[in-house]
Amino acid sequence: MTQKLHIVGGGMAGSEAAWQAAEMGVDVVIHEMRPNVGTFAHQTGNLAEMVCSNSFRSDDDEQNAVGLLHWEMRAADGLIMTTADEYKLPAGGALAVDRDLFAEAVTAKLQAHPRVEVTSEEVTTLPDDGHWIFATGPLTSADLGAAIRSETGAESLAFFDAIAPIVYAESIDMSKAWMQSRYDKGETEEERTAYLNCPMDRDQYEAFIDALLAADKTEFHEGETAGYFDGCLPIEVMSERGRETLRHGPMKPVGLTNPHQPDVKPHAVVQLRRDNALGTLFNIVGFQTKMKYGAQTDVFRMIPGLENASFARLGGIHRNTFINSPTLLDSQMRLKSRPNIRFAGQITGVEGYVESAAMGLLAGRLAAAEILGQVLPEVPQDSAMGALIHHITGGAEAKTFQPMNVNFGLFRPVDGLKGGRRGRKDRYKAYTDRAKEEWNSWLTHC
Missing domain, CATH: 3.50.50.60 (FAD/NAD(P)-binding domain)
Incomplete structure (x- = not known):
């Protein structure tokens, strides 16, 4: 048998x-x-x-x-x-x-x-x-x-992994945000508009970085060391490596044109990706975080288009073992x-x-x-x-x-x-x- x-x-x-x-x-x-x-x-x-x-x-x-x-x-x-x-x-x-x-x-x-x-x-x-x-x-x-x-x-062995927040689509201000995949990539119109984009000018970006660096973060227990996996770094850790790091990572403004202001090139862009087939939920791409919950809502609502965002899930951090x-x-x-x-x-x-x-x-x-x-x-x-x-x-x-x-x-x-x-x-x-x-x-x- x-x-x-x-x-x-x-x-x-x-x-x-x-x-x-x-x-x-x-x-x-x-x-x-x-x-x-x-x-x-x-x-x-x-x-x-x-x-x-x-x-x-x-x-x-x-x-x-x-x-x-x-x-x-x-x-x-x-x-x-x-x-x-x-x-x-x-x-x-x-x-x-x-x-x-x-x-x-x-x-x-x-x-x-x-x-x-x-x-x-x-x-x-x-x-x-x-x-x-x-x-x-x-x-x-x-x-x-x-x-x-x-x-x-x-x-x-262990390292710490972070989770990105999810936003209710109905709470996003589409008079500021727009739908577009980077470089209009995709074979269909649906694919070419798969991402939701929130633009920032220089002053908005600098204020966002300041708030991110100052926000309350999750503290580790005594004896724990935060060895993050580079493919899933919290945005705070990335920003600590340099104020321009996010602009060259998840907030890079390339390959996108804001239809609300087509002649103005954004200084940075936050992208959200559809999280369910109904299109009612969007996750903030690359925004894994270790900020405490109260700080997350304050900081993320600084993003143009997300001023009144309602979150289906906030980000978090947990210990991974291997x-x-x-x-x-x-x-x-x-x-x-x-x-x-x-x-x-x-x-x-x-x-x-x-x-x-x-x-x-x-x-x-x-x-x-x-x-x-x-x-x-x-x-x-x-x-x-x-x-x-x-x-x-x-x-x-x-x-x-x-x-x-x-x-x-x-x-x-x-x-x-x-x-x-x-x-x-x-x-x-x-x-x-x-x-x-x-x-x-x-x-x-x-």
Whole structure:
């Protein structure tokens, strides 16, 4: 009788791992502690609930590494990408989803799968036998975190992650704001107007920076160190690096024309992206924050168009945990000290929803193959999947290991392109062409 695969955590990684294993013919039990045990960031008990953003980032599979990862996951019939495509929202060249409908659909699909069982219970120990995948994400419970630290013999690494606020669309002043994607990017009118823009002149920007720097912030407990992930820095931390930092980051004014004042170039622009299919909610792009709630409303209402903004959710900050995967995991994502246990998702030190789901996809397939007595070929290192798993299971320097998004810097050079002898566009296209060929070849043997 085929043994069951137990998956702890029903986020992006756990949901994808369960789907892949079940589709391969293995019975799966998802142990998701929500809603019985809540977290700081989650609002529901749905699987694959998105909390920090509703974006899967760029969908360009020829010039962007995360877009290539999208392509590879679609080619593998990934649950997360299939469902994201079903509930996507206009977002220019990015892939954004209605987060509520997306999570509800992922939950329904897994609950309806004949080989998947979903239980609402908290797992607090590392089992000695059976086949397990731990995909508990950055908000691993305290008891389970303690069990992982005890097993690995070292303190779990940690960094702090921030969440951006969400605004009710009806509270935005459209006599000051306008809809436009940067550089009018998109194939349809809806895509070309996927973002809502709030312009600032120089004086407004300078006053905003002053207020941001002076605002009350969340304080850390004694002994905690704030090691932020660079891809998700709070806006206060960015502004502390220089007054112009935000103008070259989430508030850059390029590629946009204000129809209310077409002859006036904004000094800075705050962008909001649609957060649901109804268009009733917008999240402030790149505005992760550690400001206290009262300070947030005061500061964000300084943004032209948001003077009377009503917030569906204010920003926040929480502690994320991840393991030192290069020292703890083997190439099959198994814990070296307990090979019956695999880890997947953000807890392994990948960053982002897509990367987490991708590692879940691999962990699910690898675990299912082991249960079924199959031997899968090595995940090709020249694919986006392979580049990422190679990085976390041995390619990264263990002493300086930090969470990492997929990027072309993780890829081996393509012959004939070393030293930058051809342009970046050609180089990236060569990476993606090679990756697609390698990934398709791997899938035919799986």
